[in-house]
Amino acid sequence: MKKIVGVLILAMIVITSGYAQEKTISKIEIEGLKRTKESFLRRLIKVKEGSVYDSLKIATDVERLNRLAGIAKATSTIVKKSKTDYTLKYSIVENFTIIPGLRISQANNDEDVAFRVSAFEFNLLGRNQIIGGFYSRDVFDSYGIFWEAPFLFNNKFGFGINYQDNVTFEPIFINDNQEEGTDYRFQNKTFQTFLSYEFNFHNRAELGFLIGDQEYEIEDNQINPGLPNQLDATNFSITSEYEYNDLDIDYQYVSGFRNQANFQYIFNSGGDGFLEDAFVGTNDLEYFIRVGEKGNLANRLRLSYTSNENSPFAPFALDNQINIRGVGNTVDRGTASVVINTEYRHTLYEKDWFVIQSNTFIDAGTWRTPGNDFDQLVEGDAIRFNPGLGIRFIHKRIFNAVIRLDYGFGTGNNSDSGFVFGIGQFF
Structure with missing residues (x-):
């Protein structure tokens, strides 16, 4: 019985540790803007500061930005600050509109x-x-x-x-x-x-x-x-x-x-x-x-x-x-x-x-x-x-x-x- 309890406790520690190690987007930077309002893009994208890193959501946001008339090309990069702390950067090339x-x-x-x-x-x-x-x-x-x-x-x-x-x-x-x-x-x-x-x-x-x-x-x-x-x-x-x-x-x-x-x-x-x-x-x-x-x-x-x-x-x-x-x-x-x-x-x-x-x-x-x-x-x-x-x-x-x-x-x-x-x- 003690062995079973010990195994359960160990499993909970491992799971908790795994959640604690999740990558978090602590900061979002948008560079290259000239006419497009940064506040507008921040409202539009689904990934927010403080959210858990999700590569699919980031890729979807890049596609969303590329569909905008004001943007010719949008790309994203991830900058690692610590084991769990990341900065997400969007690089924008604007269209003349x-x-x-x-x-x-x-x-x-x-x-x-x-x-x-x-x-x-x-x-x-x-x-x-x-x-x-x-x-x-x-x-x-x-x-x-x-x-x-x-x-x-x-x-x-x-x-x-x-x-x-x-x-x-x-x-x-x-x-x-x-x-x-x-x-x-x-x-x-x-x-x-x-x-x-x-x-x-x-x-x-x-x-x-x-x-x-x-x-x-x-x-x-x-x-x-x-x-x-x-x-x-x-x-x-x-x-x-x-x-x-x-x-x-x-x-x-x-x-x-x-x-x-x-x-x-x-x-x-x-x-x-x-x-x-x-x-x-x-x-x-x-x-x-x-x-x-x-x-x-x-x-x-x-x-x-x-x-x-x-x-x-x-x-x-x-x-x-x-x-x-x-x-x-x-x-x-x-x-x-x-x-x-x-x-x-x-x-x-x-x-x-x-x-x-x-x-x-x-x-x-x-x-x-x-x-x-x-x-x-x-x-x-x-x-x-x-x-x-x-x-x-x-x-x-x-x-x-x-x-x-x-x-x-x-x-x-x-x-x-x-x-x-x-x-x-x-x-």
């Missing part, structure tokens, strides 16, 4: 030049807030202003608000006739606000509402007996977004998986039966793989659906700035779509902050046009397949500073080829 933007393309009327200029600050007040706006002209003038603070209230709750007045030249197609669209001046004024919540490192959600006014006005000499000359509607929408993010970002290289789902239910007042109450949903599934030291394989699957399946004023456009590079500007519309984008990015040259990447891609998609069944998605006439080549010029220390130029080769009957220019990776 005041980003102007310019996009030039052919206008939707195939005659004029369209352009979009913008300016955004992605690290407002050093707290990763976004503020900015744009002005564009695509036959008509449009503008928008935005403010978003993902961590406004604490390290989980955020808030966003925006106003847009978009006036565009929109072709509307009926009877699957992609050659003879009826042209409208489309004005869409929207005010949106939302709350965001981060459940954990991988999962976040948004919930909000949108109030809008829509007006379609047919262009001169475009009378079509199957379409209205003018259409007006006021709408109220409940908007939501859910994102699962498990991406690891290392400058121009990305690896991992992300899924982003957007759902909206629109209550329409007016619209003369063409713009009815509708559910609209889009889901983007992205998967990135590092290939060797200089390669990156990027994949995206986009699924889209609206319940207003008979209206020719369908929400999903076939457009080379959105889904299939090279097809042209708004060449078709659909009430459901499946789009797959796959591209291989390879670093050709890298020195200090400057990178040149080549890009080889395949864009493929299929659309269900208004009034048709889901069977149309697998019919040959509805499928678009465009392979292509491109190049990227990248500044590693300016957020989203990627100048993109691609050329998509059309395949099959009635296919189009063309250049697509933009800022930022295509996805």
